[in-house]
Amino acid sequence: MSKYQKLEELANESKESLEIPEELPAIPVRTNMLVYPGSVMPFYVGRERSLKSLEDAIENKNRLVFLIAQKDPNHEDPGIDDFYEMGVVAQILQVMKLPDNSFKVLVEGLLRAKIVEPLPERPFLCLRISFAIPRYRMTKSLDVLIRKVREDTKRYFSMTKKIPPETLQALDEDSDADRFADFVASILPLDLKEKQRLMETIHPKDRLEILLQVLARELELLQIEEKLEQKVRGKIEQNQKEYYLREKMRAIREELDGASDPEIMDWRMKIQEGAYPEYVQEKAMTELDRLEKSPAFSAESTVIRTYLDWLLSMPWHSTTEDRIDIELGEKILDSDHYGLEEVKQRILEFLAVRVFSENLKAPILCLVGPPGVGKTSLGMSLARTMNRKFVRMSLGGVRDEAEIRGHRRTYVGSLPGRVLQLIRNAGSSNPLLLFDEIDKMGQSMHGDPAAALLEVLDPEQNHAFVDHFLEVPFDLSKVIFVTTANVLFSIPPALKDRMEVIEIPGYTYREKMEIAKGFIIPKLLNEHGMKKKVAFSDDGIETIIDHYTREAGVRNLQRELASLIRKSALELLNRKGTRIRVNRAKVHKYLGPQKYIQDEKLETPEIGVSTGLAWTAVGGSVLQVEAQVFRGKGTLILTGQLGEVMKESAKIALSISRKYCDTYLSTDFFDEHDIHVHVPEGAVPKDGPSAGITMVTALISSLAEIPARNDIAMTGEATLTGKVLPIGGVREKILAAHRVGIHQIILPEENRKDTAKIPAEIAKKIQIHYVKTIDEVLKTALIKPIENYGHSKD
DSSP states (O other): OOHHHHHHHHHHHHHHHHTOOSEEEEEEEOSSOOOOBTOEEEEEEOSHHHHHHHHHHHHSTTOEEEEEEBSOTTOSSOOGGGBOSEEEEEEEEEEEEOTTSOEEEEEEEEEEEEEEEEOTTSSSOEEEEEEOOOOOOOOHHHHHHHHHHHHHHHHHHHHHOOSOHHHHHHHHHOOOHHHHHHHHHHHSOOOHHHHHHHHHOOSHHHHHHHHHHHHHHHHHHHHHHHHHHHHHHHHHHHHHHHHHHHHHHHHHHHHHTOOOOHHHHHHHHHHHHSOOOHHHHHHHHHHHHHHHHSOTTSHHHHHHHHHHHHHHHSOSSOOOOOOOOHHHHHHHHHHHOSSOHHHHHHHHHHHHHHHHOTTOOOOEEEEEOOTTSSHHHHHHHHHHHHTOOEEEEEOTTOOOTHHHHOOOTTSTTOOOOHHHHHHHHHTOSSOEEEEEOGGGOOOBTTBOHHHHHHHHTOTTTGGGEEOTTTOSEEOOTTSEEEEEESOSTTSOHHHHTTSEEEEOOOOOHHHHHHHIIIIIHHHHHHHTTOTTTEEEOHHHHHHHHHHTOOOSSSHHHHHHHHHHHHHHHHHHHHHTOSOEEEOHHHHHHHHOSOSOOOOOOOSSOBTTEEEEEEEETTEEEEEEEEEEEEESSSOEEEESSBOHHHHHHHHHHHHHHHHHHGGGSOTTHHHHEEEEEEOSOTTSOBOOSTTHHHHHHHHHHHHHTOOBOSSEEEOOEEOTTSBEEOOSOHHHHHHHHHHTTOOEEEEEGGGGGGGGGSOHHHHTTOEEEEESBHHHHHHHHBSSOGGGOOOOOO
């Protein structure tokens, strides 16, 4: 008789002896626990419906019940669709009532069964079931599967150590494939879905294969966990070992000769033998004592080590000796920069006074000017002149006070501020420190860096500057501070008051030519290795300045010249030439169409058009203000992307014009006509009060139908009472007028002093009309006097 027949007979005998009916009371189980055939397990019954099923099962002589897993354990009143299809027929062995009126039930699984249909006529959950008896025979492959699962299971529980030894012993006693697979499934800590999958797999071979996959996965995870634990345990043991050995060495040294840690001894020797101020030595010794008492690998000891390293590496007494040589200084400044006489003069004055007094406090210079005029490079030249170390800090976008004063040591990763960091990097307590773009600092929730700079840049306070990190005074009075800015209005007044402002104007046309020929071109040719292969003609340089750059400085000029040299190098290689001369034609060929068209003056005088002068960040420019009068409803129309101040100037100009023209116009003229004022170019934003007298001239010219002169340019602020107030940017505006061929300029009387800065070669060609009132402006700017306006408009 085969094993299969024996198994089937045994199953039938069991079924017959127990008289297992096909209709049984059912209890849904909602824990992560399934009872497999052959296993004995407890579970708890508390729901009323389940208690009725339990009562019916106990009254039955065989005490049989059908246990079925519930898909959603949180469902209190599940229906037939909320159960898994496959469950187990179990026999109740013991029932125990608990204090909360629930019952603990001990059952033994007998065999698998599948739900056929529910029996709704019963007061409890009763199901009709069909038995799922595995049909198989023992084969060699099945024996191999049993052996492999047994080995992996033992290995798994030997690694987890979560199962008693007698359970592992039971693995060797059972050789039946069906009972063995169910036994392993019952002892492995699987989730409900995996347990149910094994419950629904009838053939033991398939169950054993599933168990092999599960065991392989769990063993891999256990190996990874074990490696991580070993690594962590190794680190902890190493730290504990090092700590123990260090403490033991410290104790041995103290017993032998009172010696301390070699690192502590090195720090102490450095403090005692170093040339530090007394207060620095006291602070360092205090921190060293704290370090000696702190555990070697504590966070506090790391902070103290960082602090001592910064404190003792600062150049407390290390300085460079100033070179006081006026003649050499003048040569260095002239070789590095063309023009800029005012700045050079101030530097030479400082050097001259140093000859007589070494105690003179270093000046704090603020170089203000448009981009590209050489502000930053001037700081480098000053450092080279005085033989001082040069360090630079860009303040553009800085919004945290700690960038200047440093962070307190309570913060993780704290460091001194950038001021002391730069001084330490320089290795000298008297470097030249350049604060670049001081007008572009911001404010935030972390403080105002401009306020933190007040102490740094104040000669009366900076001899005892205290950084938040170092917490001891550092003398900044020996440092020469130079700051740069593009504009002054964005610098806080308190900070501006501490600096000596030197304005650097934009370069004139002639100065740009000299800078290009004497400085930029030789430098670029040397850098590109083209010294004897490329030459520039004057007309080529003029073309670049006139039509390819529009700036007050020379940064873009240098960029365009470098581009021409690169393109010349490529042409030399292509045509295998030896030398190229860059003239006007070559510039147009290499750089393409003109980028800018120079401002031009009007060809003839025109009614309602006057010529004004404006200042921009890239220098001065000439603009025409246009005014037209036509029938309407008395509206003032302003175009040309004007700012608020310029709009106010236009309204003032209209009021002044009404005052001058009221006697010549009809009573309702301004109510029946619109006035349109336009300032080209419309895409360029414009603002400021300096176009006031230009607008007045254009409006009166249009109202009185008197042409304004085309050979005169003007600038000045107009008041409602007819006065002319001074403006800024006089030098740049005059240069712009000269550039377009206008040689007569109207300026406010109070700007007479500013014309002293105009280059002599240009001042000879310019005639300036100084005015105090609008009357004087109109007499000069209009073709004929306003008094000759002898008719009225309808």
